Amino acid sequence: MIDIIDVTKSFLSVDNSRLQVLLQVNFHVNRGEFFTILGPNGCGKTTLLKIIHGLLAPDSGSVLIQGRPVSLRDKTRSFMFQSLNLVPWKTVWDNIALPLVLMGQNKSEIKEKINKIIEFMGLNGFEKHYPHQLSGGMQQKVAIARALVTDPQILLMDEPLSALDAYTREVLQDEILQIIEKRGLTVLYVTHSVDEALLLSDRICILTPRPARIKDIVAIDLPKPRRVSLKNTQEFSRLRKIIWDKLFS
Numbered sequence: 518m519i520d521i522i523d524v525t526k527s528f529l530s531v532d533n534s535r536l537q538v539l540l541q542v543n544f545h546v547n548r549g550e551f552f553t554i555l556g557p558n559g560c561g562k563t564t565l566l567k568i569i570h571g572l573l574a575p576d577s578g579s580v581l582i583q584g585r586p587v588s589l590r591d592k593t594r595s596f597m598f599q600s601l602n603l604v605p606w607k608t609v610w611d612n613i614a615l616p617l618v619l620m621g622q623n624k625s626e627i628k629e630k631i632n633k634i635i636e637f638m639g640l641n642g643f644e645k646h647y648p649h650q651l652s653g654g655m656q657q658k659v660a661i662a663r664a665l666v667t668d669p670q671i672l673l674m675d676e677p678l679s680a681l682d683a684y685t686r687e688v689l690q691d692e693i694l695q696i697i698e699k700r701g702l703t704v705l706y707v708t709h710s711v712d713e714a715l716l717l718s719d720r721i722c723i724l725t726p727r728p729a730r731i732k733d734i735v736a737i738d739l740p741k742p743r744r745v746s747l748k749n750t751q752e753f754s755r756l757r758k759i760i761w762d763k764l765f766s
């Protein structure tokens with residue numbers, strides 16, 4: 518589904534030197550796979566996700582989506598930014614409608630799709646609220662609804678739950694698991710949380726500190742369907758130790 522081939526990226530620093538961020542990153546993501554990128558602060562995770570979405574160009578290397586070079590015009594992907602990017606002066610309804618409006622869809626089509634996704638995400642009754650009138654968890658749900666409303670095949674999520682308290686985070690982890698199960702999406706996910714990565718992922722890719730290279734890719738063969746309660750099992754603890762050791766070795 519997604520091929521990342523020899524991707525290398527640097528940025529120009531303020532002193533005109535080059536900051537090397539990604540170094541020959543290679544991996545393949547299968548259709549329907551939940552693939553998580555785990556790595557230290559500032560190593561280049563967001564940069565990598567932006568390159569995979571076509572928002573940034575690599576210095577060298579390439580990204581193929583279903584065998585074709587990535588293009589922003591292709592609407593089969595949705596990107597959830599690290600900051601939610603909800604528009605503060607737009608209601609929940611209008612925030613979710615935004616990608617459909619930008620795609621030029623007609624009003625009745627938009628209405629039908631939004632009704633469906635609002636029902637699916639349990640946001641009924643909050644359509645006319647503005648983002649500041651919602652809890653953090655609900656804002657997150659609106660951002661997820663906006664990412665899903667275009668019915669993407671691929672979802673790129675950059676630390677979508679990192680700003681939440683532990684309880685809301687677990688509730689939404691369960692919700693993400695259920696969404697993925699129901700929709701069969703291919704997901705590229707970035708997180709700092711080892712537990713979150715283990716719970717959600719089919720495979721976890723561990724990056725080195727900047728410049729990010731792939732340190733290891735670990736298959737997580739925990740049984741499915743997964744639920745948050747899995748975190749209390751011995752198998753989960755065993756995998757947690759393996760990932761921690763790889764992160765800090």
Ligand SMILES: Nc1ncnc2c1ncn2[C@@H]1O[C@H](COP(=O)(O)OP(=O)(O)OP(=O)(O)O)[C@@H](O)[C@H]1O
Binds near residue numbers: 528
């Ligand atoms: N547009 C840019 N111009 C210059 N430098 C940039 C730009 N975007 C990112 N960087 C630098 O690239 C490095 C990697 O940034 P990136 O946001 O990809 O890291 P990250 O792994 O997502 O970090 P975090 O865990 O904090 O989210 C950082 O040192 C950052 O300052």
Ligand SMILES: [Mg+2]
Binds near residue numbers: 562599
């Ligand atoms: Mg980031």
